[in-house]
Amino acid sequence: xxxxxxxxxxxxxxxxxxxxxxxxxxTREFFAMDTVMTLTIYSVRGADRAQAADEVxxxxxxxxxxxxxxxxxxxxxxxxMRWATEAYNLTDGMFDVTLAPVIRAWGFGTGEYRVPAAxxxxxxxxxxxxxDIDYGGIAKGYASDLASSRVLGGQSGNSSIADFGGNVxxxxxxxxxxxWRVAVRDPLNTESTCGTxxxxxxAAVTSGGYQRNFTQDGVTYHHIIDPRTGYPAQSGLASVxxxxxxxALADGLxxxxxxxxxxxxxxxWRENRDKFDLVLIEENGALTVTDGLSFTSDRAFxxxx
Amino acid sequence: xxxxxxxxxxxxxxxxxxxxxxxxxxxxxxxxxxxxxxxRDGVLLSTFTLDGIEPLDYEVVGENGEMNLVHIDSDGARMxxxxxxDKLCVLHGKLAGNEPIIxxxxxxxxxxxxxxxxxxxxxxxxxxxxx
Ligand SMILES: [Zn+2]
Numbered sequence: 001x002x003x004x005x006x007x008x009x010x011x012x013x014x015x016x017x018x019x020x021x022x023x024x025x026x027t028r029e030f031f032a033m034d035t036v037m038t039l040t041i042y043s044v045r046g047a048d049r050a051q052a053a054d055e056v057x058x059x060x061x062x063x064x065x066x067x068x069x070x071x072x073x074x075x076x077x078x079x080x081m082r083w084a085t086e087a088y089n090l091t092d093g094m095f096d097v098t099l100a101p102v103i104r105a106w107g108f109g110t111g112e113y114r115v116p117a118a119x120x121x122x123x124x125x126x127x128x129x130x131x132d133i134d135y136g137g138i139a140k141g142y143a144s145d146l147a148s149s150r151v152l153g154g155q156s157g158n159s160s161i162a163d164f165g166g167n168v169x170x171x172x173x174x175x176x177x178x179x180w181r182v183a184v185r186d187p188l189n190t191e192s193t194c195g196t197x198x199x200x201x202x203a204a205v206t207s208g209g210y211q212r213n214f215t216q217d218g219v220t221y222h223h224i225i226d227p228r229t230g231y232p233a234q235s236g237l238a239s240v241x242x243x244x245x246x247x248a249l250a251d252g253l254x255x256x257x258x259x260x261x262x263x264x265x266x267x268x269w270r271e272n273r274d275k276f277d278l279v280l281i282e283e284n285g286a287l288t289v290t291d292g293l294s295f296t297s298d299r300a301f302x303x304x305x
Numbered sequence: 306x307x308x309x310x311x312x313x314x315x316x317x318x319x320x321x322x323x324x325x326x327x328x329x330x331x332x333x334x335x336x337x338x339x340x341x342x343x344x345r346d347g348v349l350l351s352t353f354t355l356d357g358i359e360p361l362d363y364e365v366v367g368e369n370g371e372m373n374l375v376h377i378d379s380d381g382a383r384m385x386x387x388x389x390x391d392k393l394c395v396l397h398g399k400l401a402g403n404e405p406i407i408x409x410x411x412x413x414x415x416x417x418x419x420x421x422x423x424x425x426x427x428x429x430x431x432x433x434x435x436x
Pocket of ligand 1: 408409
């Protein structure tokens with residue numbers, strides 16, 4: 001009954017929206033890198049928005065295929081490695097692409113979830129090397145950077161927003177000239193959101209333990225692994241949102257800062273406030289936002305400076 | 306006997322359908338009574354949540370010099386001024402009941418937002434959600 005009402009309501013809402021929106025954007029929804037991706041273009045250089053949308057989809061699909069085949073072009077691989085290294089350096093090594101075999105042992109990525117034995121994890125941690133790395137932790141962010149630099153951005157007046165599986169890339173501003181409004185999900189009640197960010201020309205990425213996890217014998221294990229222990233990170237944070245110019249860096253930072261916890265994350269932000277900003281949500285619900293952001297919420301939050 | 310049972314089932318289904326349709330209509334028409342929307346040319350220009358609002362005058366200006374001034378306070382809204390020829394909108398008085406204030410010449414409407422309009426408005430205010 002409730003579902004029926006919701007469905008009918010949605011249909012009515014969609015009908016009323018399409019009726020009075022004269023300047024409809026070109027949108028695409030596609031599946032790549034294990035996630036649903038959406039693209040909304042209001043204006044783009046060269047003016048052919050449909051062609052631009054097709055170009056972005058092709059670009060992302062090609063990158064996804066190359067990464068899967070370990071066949072990424074040298075330029076893409078170098079760029080991804082560059083941002084992965086920067087994220088590694090900025091997070092005391094907590095974002096680490098060589099953690100791939102440990103993450104696989106837990107079944108994240110393959111879907112065959114299990115709790116590895118402690119000595120197995122120690123052995124995997126000890127044998128990490130540059131020949132077995134996974135760019136999965138920054139690939140979606142990097143894909144949004146490519147879309148923005150090659151197709152969507154680069155000219156004032158461009159207006160589009162891409163959501164690559166939670167890696168939001170905001171090009172320009174809304175067609176009415178106001179900033180894009182991006183809601184941050186409430187990690188403690190994933191049905192709702194806990195505030196809205198106003199963004200122009202930047203990327204935003206959220207990492208949280210609620211996004212991918214499994215439960216065994218009453219214990220929930222999430223996908224953000226602490227490289228020091230091999231176990232899911234327990235830092236007191238429920239989610240970390242990073243806003244930054246580069247999607248790939250935001251992607252890596254959100255993971256690494258989640259592992260480090262609130263205090264260290266804010267310390268690192270204070271040393272690099274020109275590079276990124278943060279929304280931190282703790283497991284007790286406390287909300288902290290760094291002062292470079294324009295954030296609104298109907299609940300109380302602390303502004304870090 | 307078998308046929309009668311079938312008829313009964315149809316009646317039950319019909320009653321269920323009618324009541325759910327009614328529930329839907331009621332659901333959609335129920336105005337929140339807390340949020341007023343100002344429209345021009347059918348486009349929602351601005352919304353005002355009355356709870357705790359400071360009295361204000363909101364000006365709507367059209368391309369051809371049309372002007373309406375909407376006064377809004379915690380009680381509701383009324384058209385304070387308009388440069389339309391008939392002034393029917395100003396004579397309407399306070400926004401009361403389900404009757405919207407309409408300025409036909411200037412194509413301006415002031416009304417309570419329904420639950421559906423309110424959720425559409427909220428959705429349109431967000432461009433993406435970080436998962
Ligand atoms: Zn009038």
